[in-house]
Amino acid sequence: MFISSSRGLTALAALALALTAACAPADSDGGSGSDSTADAAKAATSLSDCKPADLPLLTSGTFTIATDDPAFEPWFVDNDPTNGKGFEGAVAYAVADKLGFAKDDVTWVKAGFNQAVQAGTKSFDVDINQFSITADRAKAVDFSSPYYSAAQAIITLKDSSFAGATTLADLKDAKLGAQVATTSLEAIKQIAPSSDPLVYDDTTKAAQALQNGQVDAVVADLPSAYYLTSAELDGATIVGQFQPTTGESEKFGLLLAKDSALTPCVSLAVDALADDGTLAALEKEWLTQATDVPELK
Amino acid sequence: MTSPAGAGVSRRQLERDAYRRRRARSRAAVAVVSTLVVLGGLAVVVLQSPGWDRVRQTYFDVGDAKAVLPDVAEAFWLNIRLFLVAEVLILVVAITVAIIRVVPSPALAPVKLLAVVYTDVFRGTPTILVVFLIGFGVPALDLAGTPTSLFWLGVIALTLCYGAYVAEVLRAGILSVHPTQWASGRALGLSYAQTMRHIVLPQAVRRVTPPLLNDFVSLQKDTALLSIIGLVEALRVAQVDAGRTFAFTGYVVAACFFIVATIPLARLTDYLTVRSLRRENGI
Known part of the structure; x- marks a missing residue:
């Protein structure tokens, strides 16, 4: 096949042009209201500046909230965020309510961990999925004010020799497992175990390994630990809890796109819920059992 | 396909060789230009995109x-x-x-x-x-x-x-x-x-x-x-x-x-x- 050089060149130039046009960056003003509303929401200093009409939403009039699938207890109940049950389900609707959304104005979408933290545009207004707030993460995404502070817990089998541990030092010789990309994995350094921890995609797989005897104990945040021992594992127990010292103690915040104009309003709503005692009440309602677990020194 | 240099080569063969050299040169030129246009264009599109800084920092x-x-x-x-x-x-x-x-x-x-x-x-x-x-x-x-x-x-x-x-x-x-x-x-x-x-x-x-x-x-x-x-x-x-x-x-x-x-x-x-x-x- 021989194309004469000039015709070949023209075709290539046309192709390059087409490519450039197809890949040209989309204008950023689509879909999220006019720039003036975004600026108003961004400068919000009180909840009265945050009415649904003023907010630069993904879909106007609708508050789009994301979480992972499946959504586990005690954060959600029956893997159905729309029922408003479970701690995060209830907090999400309380935040929406503070911002002036009716229950029907809230839409839920599914977003996995990596999807939520990817650079670029988001498919949600906010994501509530036990995201720990860290300074490093805050470089890539926005966080609201924290709605929960979690301790770390040690889970083991009831017949394990580590079930009677009363201090972190008692766990030094245990083979430990934790979920990747969690504060739990970082917190293992406080125990300074004699062998490297095993790392799992999620706590369900770590729990499998615990049941198989591949790890002696699993480190997870306290609410997940409660769920694991009550629902997923047979014959498992929470040995105790401890506050992680690496960095700040773990706090969960709602996740938003980096520099989202919604962040100030969502934070104001969370702050208001903390001030009026709603968060404490919801925590008591959905995470009460957390108080029975002894502290490991 | 090297052509033996010297008197034994016909005029037609010399013309043919000259044509082939010309064609090889022009094909090489087209290859260089098209590579520059396509890869350069792609590079420009990626590097000029508004999110490039964030992508670079992330990856x-x-x-x-x-x-x-x-x-x-x-x-x-x-x-x-x-x-x-x-x-x-x-x-x-x-x-x-x-x-x-x-x-x-x-x-x-x-x-x-x-x-x-x-x-x-x-x-x-x-x-x-x-x-x-x-x-x-x-x-x-x-x-x-x-x-x-x-x-x-x-x-x-x-x-x-x-x-x-x-x-x-x-x-x-x-x-x-x-x-x-x-x-x-x-x-x-x-x-x-x-x-x-x-x-x-x-x-x-x-x-x-x-x-x-x-x-x-x-x-x-x-x-x-x-x-x-x-x-x-x-x-x-x-x-x-x-x-x-x-x-x-x-x-x-x-x-x-x-x-x-x-x-x-x-x-x-x-x-x-x-x-x-x-x-x-x-x-």
Whole structure:
């Protein structure tokens, strides 16, 4: 096949042009209201500046909230965020309510961990999925004010020799497992175990390994630990809890796109819920059992 | 196609040579210009995009890469060990299964049936499920004598999956050897086993070397799947780092290790392909 050089060149130039046009960056003003509303929401200093009409939403009039699938207890109940049950389900609707959304104005979408933290545009207004707030993460995404502070817990089998541990030092010789990309994995350094921890995609797989005897104990945040021992594992127990010292103690915040104009309003709503005692009440309602677990020194 | 210089060349031939030189030059020029236009255009589009800075910080940050490099390198050694051990076992399993499937002996019928079921099942099952079943399921059986080391459980899972693929590749190779080769071997007084060993297998293996190495390149990458049962290999280390920093540079660093490890295999494949073409076609 021989194309004469000039015709070949023209075709290539046309192709390059087409490519450039197809890949040209989309204008950023689509879909999220006019720039003036975004600026108003961004400068919000009180909840009265945050009415649904003023907010630069993904879909106007609708508050789009994301979480992972499946959504586990005690954060959600029956893997159905729309029922408003479970701690995060209830907090999400309380935040929406503070911002002036009716229950029907809230839409839920599914977003996995990596999807939520990817650079670029988001498919949600906010994501509530036990995201720990860290300074490093805050470089890539926005966080609201924290709605929960979690301790770390040690889970083991009831017949394990580590079930009677009363201090972190008692766990030094245990083979430990934790979920990747969690504060739990970082917190293992406080125990300074004699062998490297095993790392799992999620706590369900770590729990499998615990049941198989591949790890002696699993480190997870306290609410997940409660769920694991009550629902997923047979014959498992929470040995105790401890506050992680690496960095700040773990706090969960709602996740938003980096520099989202919604962040100030969502934070104001969370702050208001903390001030009026709603968060404490919801925590008591959905995470009460957390108080029975002894502290490991 | 060099033209001998000197008086013996006709005018027509000289014109022809001159034309060919001109054409070669203009083709080279077009290739250079088109490469510059297309790759340059792509580079401009990517580098000028409004999100490029964020993408660069997330995926291509030199500082992050340096920080994560020692950990990834150390973990990649585990990938290499997994790959090397699994590769040997896979070849053993695959040759056994392939030979069982082609041997015509009727007494072997039950074993042949097992071999067929094995290749069908393990080629059709997603590798990730096999890894789960072996990594979590076998220890859960709580049988004495089953391996407990995650390394060996991982190797077994990969061997089972890839053994089925490679067995089919080898079987195709054996079947592609012309029947006259068998007949000649037997006519020379060789037994069936001797014919297989000295006449057929050498030709078969040579013929399927490229697809075989293709499978092994793929195996190298699939060692990363073993992270799901708790093995902390290169990609998992990158993931741990990404979870800590929300930056994905660690993945790119791990990818570089995988690429660097597969390039020698790819070049070897190319070389063997060319060599076998040359030998078989007498070029």
